[in-house]
Amino acid sequence: MPQLLITLITIAAVVGAIPGVCNYLILLERKLSAWMQDRVGPNRVGPMGLFQPLADGLKLLLKEEVIPSHVDRILFLIAPGISVFTALLAFAVVPFGPVGDTAAPSFIRFIIAPNIDIGLVFIFAVGSLAVYGIVLGGWASNNKYSALGALRASAQVVSYEIPLGMSVLGIALLSGTLNLEQIMQQQVAGGIMAWNIWFQPLAALMFFTASLAEANRLPFDLAECEQELVGGWHTEYSALKWALFFLGEYTHMITISFLTSILFLGGWHFPGIAEADSAYAGAWLVKLLVLVSKAFFFICVIIMLRWTIPRFRFDQLMELAWRVMIPLSLANLLMVMFCAHFGVSRWWLLPGSLMLFAAWGMISASLREAERRAKPGYVRRKATAAHGHAGHGHGAGHASGHSAAH
Amino acid sequence: MSQTAKKKNVRWVEEPELGFWESTFVPAIMQGLKTTLKHVVDRKPVTQQYPEVKPELPLHYRGVHRLNRDEKDRVKCVACMMCATACPANCITIEAQAAPPEWPDRDKFPKSFVLDELRCIYCGMCEEACPVDAIELTHIYDLTGESRSDLLYDREKLLGVFDRTRNDARDPVRTRRGVLGPASEFQQLPALGPATGVPQSDRSAKAETAGVIRTTGVEGQR
Numbered sequence: 237m238p239q240l241l242i243t244l245i246t247i248a249a250v251v252g253a254i255p256g257v258c259n260y261l262i263l264l265e266r267k268l269s270a271w272m273q274d275r276v277g278p279n280r281v282g283p284m285g286l287f288q289p290l291a292d293g294l295k296l297l298l299k300e301e302v303i304p305s306h307v308d309r310i311l312f313l314i315a316p317g318i319s320v321f322t323a324l325l326a327f328a329v330v331p332f333g334p335v336g337d338t339a340a341p342s343f344i345r346f347i348i349a350p351n352i353d354i355g356l357v358f359i360f361a362v363g364s365l366a367v368y369g370i371v372l373g374g375w376a377s378n379n380k381y382s383a384l385g386a387l388r389a390s391a392q393v394v395s396y397e398i399p400l401g402m403s404v405l406g407i408a409l410l411s412g413t414l415n416l417e418q419i420m421q422q423q424v425a426g427g428i429m430a431w432n433i434w435f436q437p438l439a440a441l442m443f444f445t446a447s448l449a450e451a452n453r454l455p456f457d458l459a460e461c462e463q464e465l466v467g468g469w470h471t472e473y474s475a476l477k478w479a480l481f482f483l484g485e486y487t488h489m490i491t492i493s494f495l496t497s498i499l500f501l502g503g504w505h506f507p508g509i510a511e512a513d514s515a516y517a518g519a520w521l522v523k524l525l526v527l528v529s530k531a532f533f534f535i536c537v538i539i540m541l542r543w544t545i546p547r548f549r550f551d552q553l554m555e556l557a558w559r560v561m562i563p564l565s566l567a568n569l570l571m572v573m574f575c576a577h578f579g580v581s582r583w584w585l586l587p588g589s590l591m592l593f594a595a596w597g598m599i600s601a602s603l604r605e606a607e608r609r610a611k612p613g614y615v616r617r618k619a620t621a622a623h624g625h626a627g628h629g630h631g632a633g634h635a636s637g638h639s640a641a642h
Numbered sequence: 643m644s645q646t647a648k649k650k651n652v653r654w655v656e657e658p659e660l661g662f663w664e665s666t667f668v669p670a671i672m673q674g675l676k677t678t679l680k681h682v683v684d685r686k687p688v689t690q691q692y693p694e695v696k697p698e699l700p701l702h703y704r705g706v707h708r709l710n711r712d713e714k715d716r717v718k719c720v721a722c723m724m725c726a727t728a729c730p731a732n733c734i735t736i737e738a739q740a741a742p743p744e745w746p747d748r749d750k751f752p753k754s755f756v757l758d759e760l761r762c763i764y765c766g767m768c769e770e771a772c773p774v775d776a777i778e779l780t781h782i783y784d785l786t787g788e789s790r791s792d793l794l795y796d797r798e799k800l801l802g803v804f805d806r807t808r809n810d811a812r813d814p815v816r817t818r819r820g821v822l823g824p825a826s827e828f829q830q831l832p833a834l835g836p837a838t839g840v841p842q843s844d845r846s847a848k849a850e851t852a853g854v855i856r857t858t859g860v861e862g863q864r
Contacts, residue, residue, distance in 0.1 A: 271682045276689045441668075537675075540682075544674035597666035604665065 246348050250327060258486035259289035265539045272543045299475035304377070307472060311376035316477040319369030319484035326363040327487060329355040330494050332531075333524040334504050335417045340520035347417065355416040356408060359495065360401055363450065366484060367393040370452075370459060373481070374469035385468030388550065389459035392449055395554060396456075399561035400446035403439040406572040407432050407499050410582060416495075420503035424512045431502040435582045438589035439568055440500040442561050444534070447492035449553070451485060454542040458550055489538060490531065497530035559603065564596055699781050701812065704764045706782040707757055707795065708803035710775060710815060717801060718776035721750040725768035725777050733761035734768060755797040759785060781812040 263278065263285065270277030278285035303312065333346030340346070352358060367390055374386020410432065411419045423430050433440050449456035460468030467473075470481050497503065504510055504523035514522075548556065571588045574580070663669045690697060699705075710718045721738035739753035768777045780803060787793040795803075807813040 268682060270687075271685045272678045274681060274685055274687050276687045276691075279691075540675055540678050541671070544678050545671060593666065594662075597662045600665040601662050605659075608659075 242343060242345050243348065245343055246345050249344075250332075250348060251324065254324065254327070254487055254490065255483060256289075257490065258483050259293055261486050261489070261535060262292065262482075263289050264535075265542075268536065268539045269543055272540070293479075296476055296479040301476065302472075302474045304472050306378045308376040308378065311372045312472075313477070315369045315373030315376060316473065316480035316484070317369075318372065319366055320480045320487070322362050322366040322369065323484040323487035323491065326359050326366075327491050327494075329358050329416060330491055331417050331420060331498065331503070332494060333527060334510075334520050335420075337520045337523065346524070350417065351415065353413070353415050356404055356414040359416075359491070360397070360404075363488065363491070364393055364397050366488065369481070369484060370469050373473065377469070377472040379472055381465045381467070382469050382471045385459045385465045385471070388465075389452060389469060392452075392456065392458060392553060392557075395557040396446045396449035396561075399442050399557060399565045400450060402562070402565035402569055403436075403442040403446065404499060405569050406436050406439050409569075409572045409576050410435060416498055420498050423502040424505040427511070428502065428505070428507045431500065431505070433500040435585040436500065436568070436572075436589065437586065438564065438593050440496070441593075442565055442568075443499070444492075444496055446557075446561060447495070448538065448541070449557070451488040451492055453485075453489065453538055455545040455547050456553060457547065458553060461547055489535060493531040493534035493538070494527070496534050497527060501530055503527055560596055560600060564592055567592055567595075699783070699812065703781050703783070703812075704766045704769075704779040706759065706780055706785050706803055707762070707768070707800055708778055708780050708807060708813075709755060709797060709800035710778060710804055711801065711808075716745070717751060717755075717797065718774055719752050719755060719772075720748045720774055720776070721752040721755075722773060724771040724773060728767040728771035729762075730765060730767060731761050731763045733758040752797055755800060757795045757800060759787075759793040759795055760790060775815075778813070778815070780807045781810070782807070 266288075267277040267285070269275075278288040281287040281291045303309065328348040329352045331347040333344075334340065335346045335350060337346075370389040371386045374382040374384075374389070377383070407419060408414050411422050413419060419432075423432060448454075452459050459465075460470065462468075465471070470478055473481060504527040505512070506526045510519065510523040510526045568589065571585060571592070575582055575585055712718045719736075721736055723736055723738070726732075726734040726736050735754075735756045735758075736752050737754040738750040741748045741751050745751070764779065766779050769779050772778075777800075782803065785793070808815065
């Protein structure tokens with residue numbers, strides 16, 4: 237079958253499937269959120285609320301499209317398009333099944349653009365373009381809250397881009413390629429002990445965290461935090477344009493879930509079920525399902541995290557990126573470079589990563605302590621405990637001298 | 643200076659120090675995920691599926707009004723204007739008329755009795771004010787109408803509410819009417835219970851009045 241036709245079929249399948257999947261992810265998110273909070277969740281439309289996404293989609297289609305008079309019309313209209321376009325484009329190089337499996341029907345390829353050697357770079361390049369949609373939308377809205385949301389989003393994406401990229405560089409060094417299919421293939425060929433998570437656990441953690449920040453998901457959704465910014469950058473948007481922004485966000489979520497599974501968890505490999513040499517009938521379907529369920533697992537984790545961690549303060553967000561994740565990912569990268577250059581076994585990377593993780597805890601604990609120490613009126617904890625009430629009730633000069641004495 | 647202002651009877655609490663594990667966030671997040679996962683797996687929603695499952699209202703629920711009928715099916719109201727006077731929302735309009743001679747037990751009866759259900763705040767003051775227990779609030783809560791005038795309840799409509807609810811266990815006719823009205827025979831009437839919910843151990847819970855709400859179970863659950 238001609239490659240062009242296959243490509244067209246794959247594009248049609250992906251572009252057709254993603255909005256529907258996103259719709260049902262929203263239902264999943266609403267249901268999971270409800271269950272976590274001991275509620276019932278949407279249950280009116282269809283059995284167990286299964287047709288709720290259809291009703292939602294219909295509502296968003298039929299709603300009035302409000303374009304406020306004070307907006308920059310062209311940019312205002314383009315922004316949601318950019319958001320969706322970049323999110324979908326990034327998905328083009330993500331393999332979502334067993335690419336190259338000869339048993340699979342020939343008209344399915346499981347990746348839109350195969351054999352892109354710069355796969356990872358492409359994803360990061362295009363994925364971070366999504367912030368243009370947010371910035372343009374926020375700016376074109378001509379609204380202070382939208383502009384603030386857009387500013388926050390851009391600062392956040394620029395900051396988290398660095399740890400995101402650097403945490404993956406280790407994988408690129410280990411695999412010797414940026415091609416996602418090959419990275420997956422190497423892990424599949426090596427079995428479960430070749431999954432990259434064994435060599436790069438810290439990078440996996442940082443990659444997942446940073447991509448949450450990239451996708452503006454909680455706990456990093458400062459760009460749209462309702463308590464401070466009304467709706468953030470999409471305050472002025474309604475109906476389908478608003479829906480497009482969210483389609484972009486959920487597509488981003490799908491992409492990062494697939495990426496995490498492919499880069500760190502061995503793609504479609506699962507011991508006993510989907511091995512490199514499993515050739516039973518329908519094996520390609522099982523492999524596809526394995527990869528999809530791994531991605532589904534991460535999506536569930538993302539949704540669960542949403543109701544588990546409170547939102548970061550903006551300075552904490554920046555601190556996490558610049559003080560913790562960038563140095564750590566740099567150190568991790570150096571470690572991988574060391575291993576690769578001197579031919580040390582890559583199993584040394586596992587204890588190395590754990591040590592780096594411990595260093596993170598120690599560094600941030602000591603940073604906090606230093607911050608506390610710098611505050612006026614600092615009293616060392618153990619000293620106050622030993623003195624008991626003796627420290628209280630002194631004169632002004634006395635008390636300050638008291639704390640200075642330590 | 644703030645250090646010197648410390649009083650001895652005040653317990654000063656410092657923010658807990660973040661240790662090694664807290665600084666890495668990971669154990670705390672895992673703990674949080676455990677909690678949320680526990681709720682997902684073992685969920686006990688308290689939601690009532692409203693249109694299918696009707697709420698169990700407390701007995702003192704104050705819904706749509708009714709005008710009670712006496713044993714001869716006449717309207718009990720004697721048009722004394724007490725309810726209209728007591729009403730804080732001014733939603734009751736009564737037009738009185740001299741009672742016909744065959745009604746020797748009263749001077750007046752309401753020619754028209756209009757209660758604006760949209761204006762009413764359902765405080766129950768009319769019920770409290772009424773000396774002959776003619777106006778009462780029922781359990782009906784799903785009051786709808788297609789226009790504002792639909793919800794101006796006149797005498798017939800209010801009597802109709804009585805006919806609908808007279809045999810409903812949730813809306814007992816709270817008192818009987820004597821010759822001069824219940825106020826004249828207060829010594830024979832049972833003790834009045836409080837209008838709010840009381841625990842069963844409370845003395846007033848043993849009052850015989852129909853309106854007492856006994857909060858069994860509810861408190862035990864919380």
